[in-house]
Amino acid sequence: MKTFTRSDVEIVSRESGFSGFYRLDILRLRHRLFDGSWGPELQRELFVRHDAVCVLPYDPWEDSVVLIEQVRIGALDKSERPWMIELVAGLIDKDESPETVAHREAQEEAGIELVSLAPITRYFPSPGGSDELVYLYYGLVDSRGAGGIHGLAEEGEDIRVSVWSREEALAAVENGLIDNAATIIALQWLGLHADRLRREAGERP
Template structure:
């Protein structure tokens, strides 16, 4: 079909299933530790309007997380951290990943407070402003984790070294990169985790506005 003859299909309205769209038949507690794992037997309303069959799904439950990309708008530099990640041990070149400053939300914390706390603990940085980027579910097919993603204004002058909480076994190395180098690392696959990719691509799209307001 040629472009000239192409007719777009009108977008349908989003599915609005209602408050009774999911029925949990049974919920089993499979594991309780730092994280939790449940097995749910449930059924949900289908696009036809009918209830579907009973499904069995494991749900990995964890605290919501905050990720923040520290950015120096005057020097046009980002601060990244590097640390060992067990989840990348068998599926990557090596399990030391370049990432954003990040941490889990305790029950009595707001996301902004977590961003400031983790910047101090993981990178020895003081953030002077936070710019909300987005909120998202990184793996909703099997986990209820919800991520709050921020850009954090900082001074990258003198940033570096190894940081983290010894009592938590953290061994975190801090890197200061020109923004363009970090964006290139996304393009060539050296930065290969979701929060970092999303934040750096967002900054690529909004850098002029950020530097205008923060610079």
Template sequence: MQQDDVEIIEREACFRGFYRLDRLHLRHRQFSGEMGRPLSRELFVRHDAVCVLPYDPQRDAVVLIEQFRVGALEKSANPWLLELVAGLIDKDEEPEAVARREAVEEAGLSLTSLWPISQYYPSPGGSDERVHLFIGRCDSEGAGGVHGLAEEGEDIRVHVWPLEDALDAVKDGRIDNAASIIALQWLALNRAEVRGLWS
């Protein structure tokens, strides 16, 4: 099926702020070939995002950041999450430029290479966000401290972990956000190739 198999009957603007919320009244073609009945669906409209896992192939170490996340406030014992460096794509930015910019802003790191992992929808049932996921080559020596842009309310602590420790944190649930889990598991599967090319 294709986009032509969806009929947008009406699109309502429900909220306009830093993010948007629209309500779509639509119908789409069923697997039977017939058009289905009209449906009403809310859509969280947001910029696409870039997430990058800084990796030091010489030390076999990853750089993770820790920051407060309001989405985890009521469903987690600790709403300070271990995550990847990440940011939203502004109108005319390329994902690679966002990855490099955010690595400097959030972790004080310069990335010397980027390895695209994947592009994916984290929650397509209600959001149009698409994530561009990368591994970024870095030198982790001296990495650490607190970073972020004060004008954006960022308070970000930087951690350097052996890759094996980060994988253990995925296994025991200390790392529990999708981009971090996907990137770390991808690196575990492709570690030899990445180290071979980047070392």
């Protein structure tokens, strides 16, 4: 079976359609078809974003997760509840590592310190029209005392932090209360790996 690579796509032209905090590029391109020939020239719009970091803060000693809640404009037209229950997350600025972003956002958005950090996966959330790549992490935390309202006032953030048992969080995925991709992926991963994480954590320091 043939495996295609970046060399099997020809970018004919690329123009800027909009440039602000985000960017929209207009591309004309063609790519090889599965029969080996070249397909027709296509026009596609590409939403150009910073890559993102998402962190699942998990306390293996309490078997609990720290989740945040804030309003999301993308859900306004399609949900009666645009305040989404999410992971700690942030965008990667220039010259920042994903790990640096993870630690910073944990403090800014949730008021917690990550004891350690380990990758879960990387994925493209919407590759049909966006180039965003998400770095998904598991962060070891002490959830005792976590909670309250956090976020940066100068960025208009109003973020509620709460601690959920693993069972409660997985039930919220099952019943649709949690309905965003990063949080669903991370919690399903936790459902598979929590027993191992709890064994590896040992006694609370």
